[in-house]
Amino acid sequence: MTSLAILGVGKVGGETAFLSAALGLADEIILYDAYDPILRAQVLDLQHTGIDVTVSTDTAAMRDADIFIFAAGTPRTPDVRTRADLLEANIPVVKRCGRHLQGFSGVVITITNPMDANNYGLWKVMGIDRRQCIGFGGQLDSARFACLLREAGVPGPAWVLGEHGEHQVPLFSKTGAYVEIDEREATLSRMRGASMEVIRGKGGTVFGPAYHIAMLIRAILEDRREVLSCSCVLDGEYGLSGCSLGVPARIGREGILGIEEWSLDTWEEEKMAEAGAFVKGLCRRFDD
Ligand SMILES: NC(=O)c1ccc[n+]([C@@H]2O[C@H](COP(=O)([O-])OP(=O)(O)OC[C@H]3O[C@@H](n4cnc5c(N)ncnc54)[C@H](O)[C@@H]3O)[C@@H](O)[C@H]2O)c1
Ligand SMILES: O=C(O)C[C@H](O)C(=O)O
Numbered sequence: 437m438t439s440l441a442i443l444g445v446g447k448v449g450g451e452t453a454f455l456s457a458a459l460g461l462a463d464e465i466i467l468y469d470a471y472d473p474i475l476r477a478q479v480l481d482l483q484h485t486g487i488d489v490t491v492s493t494d495t496a497a498m499r500d501a502d503i504f505i506f507a508a509g510t511p512r513t514p515d516v517r518t519r520a521d522l523l524e525a526n527i528p529v530v531k532r533c534g535r536h537l538q539g540f541s542g543v544v545i546t547i548t549n550p551m552d553a554n555n556y557g558l559w560k561v562m563g564i565d566r567r568q569c570i571g572f573g574g575q576l577d578s579a580r581f582a583c584l585l586r587e588a589g590v591p592g593p594a595w596v597l598g599e600h601g602e603h604q605v606p607l608f609s610k611t612g613a614y615v616e617i618d619e620r621e622a623t624l625s626r627m628r629g630a631s632m633e634v635i636r637g638k639g640g641t642v643f644g645p646a647y648h649i650a651m652l653i654r655a656i657l658e659d660r661r662e663v664l665s666c667s668c669v670l671d672g673e674y675g676l677s678g679c680s681l682g683v684p685a686r687i688g689r690e691g692i693l694g695i696e697e698w699s700l701d702t703w704e705e706e707k708m709a710e711a712g713a714f715v716k717g718l719c720r721r722f723d724d
Pocket of ligand 2: 631
């Protein structure tokens with residue numbers, strides 16, 4: 437039996453539960469939220485689909501789940517400029533939830549922002565192998581980059597590494613086209629604003645994240661061993677350690693099977709180093 441646990445079933449956690457059920461990714465979905473009315477509503481709404489899936493709210497059973505999705509905490513509103521600005525609000529949530537699942541043996545997917553720092557924080561608090569902790573965001577950033585490349589008539593592929601935030605690193609060198617630095621910076625600036633346009637219009641990003649989270653869940657459960665842009669706790673890869681950052685990672689049943697070290701051009705290397713330095717600063721908040 438395949439079991440999926442989702443902690444925090446607001447907009448993204450709730451849609452991920454629905455999509456996972458609709459795609460038949462799990463036999464059992466365990467939901468929990470600190471706000472009881474939303475928890476009850478999401479359980480009922482899911483049950484009313486009639487999909488053949490067991491829906492539970494047994495938090496003790498979360499420890500035995502195959503995948504644990506962490507989507508609890510505060511999201512951005514139009515007045516919160518960057519994802520990093522959510523760190524202080526979400527640190528207590530990360531610590532409390534991480535302590536509850538210390539020694540967890542399945543795969544953790546971190547959604548809550550600032551996602552890279554929180555993935556590092558969960559890894560530290562839970563005391564588990566770094567290969568079990570996957571931070572989600574790079575797939576979504578890559579899909580947004582792909583939209584802009586298509587608009588510019590550049591075929592791609594579209595890969596985004598680095599921070600899921602202001603310090604994201606779009607890999608123009610992998611697109612197969614030569615793109616000037618000022619054009620890169622202009623594209624990057626649009627990418628930084630991409631999700632806020634959705635947040636302003638509908639209160640939060642939902643379809644994009646939930647779809648790519650479902651694809652990540654599928655890659656894990658079906659042991660697809662495909663390379664995806666994911667935030668991983670680094671131990672020297674890309675010259676970085678002491679943080680979690682978006683890198684190309686091979687994903688399978690055990691989580692992160694390996695991190696690929698791609699050659700980057702000078703602009704990308706500089707952006708990656710800046711991203712690393714910035715996220716490392718955020719991660720230090722979990723060191724005490
Ligand atoms: N990584 C990504 O690509 C990505 C995409 C979208 C959203 N996010 C982030 O995911 C998080 C959730 O976003 P959302 O739009 O679903 O927000 P939301 O407000 O709709 O849902 C968050 C839920 O967490 C619950 N919660 C808060 N503290 C909790 C606790 N201690 N235990 C259990 N539940 C708790 C709230 O009651 C709420 O229902 C935010 O931090 C947001 O920025 C990340
Ligand atoms: O931008 C946000 O605050 C939400 C999320 O990280 C996203 O990229 O959609």
